[in-house]
Amino acid sequence: MKKALLTASAIAFALAASAGYASARDTIQIAGSSTVLPFASIVAEEFGNAFPDFKAPVVGSGGTGGGLKQFCEGVGENTIDIANASRAIKKEEIATCNANGVNKILEVQFGFDGIVFATSANQGDFALQPIHVFKAIAAQVPVDGKLVANPYKRWNEIDPSLPDQEINVAIPGSNHGTREVFQEKVIAAGCKAAGLPEMEKEAMEKVCTTFRQDVVVEISGDYTETLARLQANPATVGVFGLSFYDQNKDSLKVATVAGVTPSLETVASGEYPVSRPLFFYVKGEHIGTIPGLAEYTEFFLSDQMAGQGGTLEGTGLIPSPDATRAQVLEAFKAGKAVGTN
Amino acid sequence: MATTDTLRPMGHSEPKDERLARIQKSLRRRRSAETRFRIYGMSAVAIACGFVLFLFASIMHDGLPAFWQPALQVKVTFSPDVVKVAPKPEKAPGQSPAEFQRANLDWQREVTMVNWNRVIQDAVQAAAPDVELAPRDVQAVVSPNQRFKLRDMFVENPGLLGQTVDVSLLASANVDVWLKNNIDHTLGDDRQQLSAAARQLVDRLYENGTIKMVFSTVLFTNADSRGASAEAGLLGAFIGSLYMMIIVIVLAVPIGVASAIYLEEYAPRNKLTDLIEVNINNLAAVPSIVFGLLGAAVFINYFRLPLSAPLAGGLVLTLMTLPTIIIATRNSLKAVSPSIRQAALGLGASKTQMVFHHVLPITYPGIMTATIIGVAQALGETAPLLLIGMNAFVATVPTTPLDQATALPVQIFLWEGNENRNFFEPRTAAAIIILLVVMLLLNAVAIYLRSRFERRQ
Structure with a gap:
């Protein structure tokens, strides 16, 4: 026992000593959007395979907001190098970053993703318009020119073309970039189409962004959580990324929006209205300190990864045109930071 | 009456x-x-x-069922027409080791650039000679990272050039789902994961015996994978958990036992020790996520340990396990009969001799049980690890406690969230079985050790 204790303390000491040596991180650390996560993970894995001299980057989740929060915590080995985002960085986030000494925020836009509404596969067909979604989930809706508490209980009360089904919607929580796009592209459009009575801008904004809590479930986890919701209560309409829907077509049925069925083609052509660009943000201060950061970004944007017919397209990414990607890469190489001009 | x-x-x-x-x-x-x-x-x-x-x-x-997965037993030809690479560099006389290393790396990169998909395509075509296969269908059937398997075989033995060898190529995750009926076969083409042609190819190869169910060794030998789900394994998470367990045992046991002995045998009974005792009892009841927050604030932000490293995870779990070990050790010390203490002291032993020679040995079984229960609890803990970045995708097996890693329960959590539900639901259950087996083994060791120590007295 004595001997064991001695060895134990010796190992403990060695461990403590090695902690001091921790100061040279050689693996890229990534966190952020769960929509970008599958793409980033695949690139990370391929990167490790293709470049024997670098380690495969480590990719965490946490949502766009969570990732950017970690990203902006400061500069140094114990902060992440790249934040994945399914929306552009906000002004306030840039301000936090700058306040913590992160000034070289390099934006990389690498493709698009569609946002789809889907139900369980055995449910009725939905042909949605933004106004339908707004009327389903807003706390207050205009009826005969006056704002009233939302009276709708079933989808066919909103529009007779919709299925006779109870209204239940699972939307992404506010930590997700998807939420922002959903609000901007669907709810704002629906709110406008609903024709609110005359009111001040701020009040109008509030009506447009306040949802009723009894039928709306906010999902802060990832899309599998939304899918679990749909399985628990089949009468739920869930909001998903197109790439997630692509992998689960056997259990999900997708709704058309404004008459367009979401697919790689309709999103790429811009026909399908609810799509958003996908980004990742690289910490310029870490380039040169953390090995492989620039190479990873170049590899991500290469034809074989994010290009047309590349690996990521096979898993549901909608590639940007070649010229756009070339521009993005050029700006990255030139070190053009966000928020400095 | x-x-x-x-x-x-x-x-x-x-x-x-x-x-x-x-x-x-x-x-x-x-x-x-x-x-x-x-x-x-x-x-x-x-x-x-x-x-x-x-x-x-x-x-x-x-x-x-997830412990078995389909693999294609094919004859792979390393045809010089496709594998067009220079011969492996030999160490020239007068070449420095660094130069040789560089040349070797360059050669490996060249080998990586070979069109291995073409090699696989030819091998699968040979197994189904009478139909014209489209490259896309073959790529949908064979797991994507199998091309690196061929590359590694070639790097290991460049003499394979021009030869034909039997190779077992893992089938893709979607083939696994199809063959195990985890997707409804009656669904229309637009709702299937595999294209109609690929499904036909799979059925054909399965019937003629090219595709066989083999024991899934990748589950034990690979780290996690996203690009090739069929090759996702638990080794990375297992090693991560192992490092954390070592750190917990090395730190929590000596500190916990030492503080228990001091508090029980030496410390005076006063308000201060009472306060400490109350606090230790309370710490044991603190939800584990709180330790995660503490760990993120102290170890990551203050001591600047690397994110996602088993070292930081192990330290957090040590904090969590300490109260369990202290309380259990104190209880077993309390249970030692006073007659033993009095007898030792009466024969002239000093207090330290009394504690270390007579009291402590009796408590070994108790301490052992406490340690293993504490370690088992730490092994199954997920919540605090999420806060120090251990819920990340890590494609490599960690070599030191400072490398990024996940842990077994976290890997289960991550697989549960994977978007290919049909494939990862069974895979997650398989991971749970492995975690349970590890737990049972730990408990078996605890019981064995306890009975051994008890018999000695």
Whole structure:
């Protein structure tokens, strides 16, 4: 026992000593959007395979907001190098970053993703318009020119073309970039189409962004959580990324929006209205300190990864045109930071 | 009769048989109360066992098939027409080791650039000679990272050039789902994961015996994978957990036992030690996520340990395990009979001799049990690890406790969230089975050690 204790303390000491040596991180650390996560993970894995001299980057989740929060915590080995985002960085986030000494925020836009509404596969067909979604989930809706508490209980009360089904919607929580796009592209459009009575801008904004809590479930986890919701209560309409829907077509049925069925083609052509660009943000201060950061970004944007017919397209990414990607890469190489001009 | 009368002070005029009937009635009541209680107890045990059985049965039912996965047994030809690379560099005389290393790396990169998909395509085509296969369908059937398997074979043995060898190529995750009927075969083309042509190819290869179900060794030898789900394994997470367990044992046991001995045997009883005792008891009840927050603030932000490293995870779990070990050790010290202490002191042993030679050895089984229970608890802990970045995708197996890693329960959590539900649901259950087996082994070791130490006395 004595001997064991001695060895134990010796190992403990060695461990403590090695902690001091921790100061040279050689693996890229990534966190952020769960929509970008599958793409980033695949690139990370391929990167490790293709470049024997670098380690495969480590990719965490946490949502766009969570990732950017970690990203902006400061500069140094114990902060992440790249934040994945399914929306552009906000002004306030840039301000936090700058306040913590992160000034070289390099934006990389690498493709698009569609946002789809889907139900369980055995449910009725939905042909949605933004106004339908707004009327389903807003706390207050205009009826005969006056704002009233939302009276709708079933989808066919909103529009007779919709299925006779109870209204239940699972939307992404506010930590997700998807939420922002959903609000901007669907709810704002629906709110406008609903024709609110005359009111001040701020009040109008509030009506447009306040949802009723009894039928709306906010999902802060990832899309599998939304899918679990749909399985628990089949009468739920869930909001998903197109790439997630692509992998689960056997259990999900997708709704058309404004008459367009979401697919790689309709999103790429811009026909399908609810799509958003996908980004990742690289910490310029870490380039040169953390090995492989620039190479990873170049590899991500290469034809074989994010290009047309590349690996990521096979898993549901909608590639940007070649010229756009070339521009993005050029700006990255030139070190053009966000928020400095 | 007289005794019964004295026992019943109130009864004087009650007839004998009436009294007997009353006694019997009360007896019956008491006995049936006892029977009822036994039934309650037994049904409680039965319900608990039922739940456990149901849980095990459903996990086994889901998870066991995932230990086997389809692989294509094909003949791969390393044709010089496709594998166009320079010969492997030999160490030239006068070449420095660094130069040779560089040349070797360059050569490996060249080998990586070979069109391995073409090699696989030709091999699969040879297994189904009478149909024209589209490259896309073959790529959908064979797991994407198998091309690196061929590359590694070639790097290992460049003499393979121009030869044909038998190779087992893992099939993709979607093939696994299709062959195991985890997707409805009657669904239309637009809702299937594989294209119609690929499905036909799979069925054909399965019928002619090219695709066989093989034991899934990748589950134990690979780290996690996203690009090639069929090759996702648990080794990375297992090593991560192992490092953390070593750190917990190395740090928590000495510190925990030492503080327990001091508090129990040496410390004076005063307000301060009472306060410490109350705090230790409270710490044991603190939710583990709080330790995660503490770990993120102290180890990551203040001591600047790397994110996602088992070292930071192990330290957090050490904090979590300490109170368990201290409390259990103190309890076993308390249980040592005072006669042993008095006898040792009476024979002139010093206090330290008394504690270390006579009291402590008796408590080894207790300390051992406490340690293993604490370690098992730490092994299954997920929440605090999420806060120090251990819920990340890590494609490599960690080599030191400072490398990024995940842990077994976190890997289960991550697989549960994977978007390819049809494939990862069984895979997750398989991972749960492995975690449970590790836990059972730990407990078995605990029982073995305890009985061994107990026998010694």
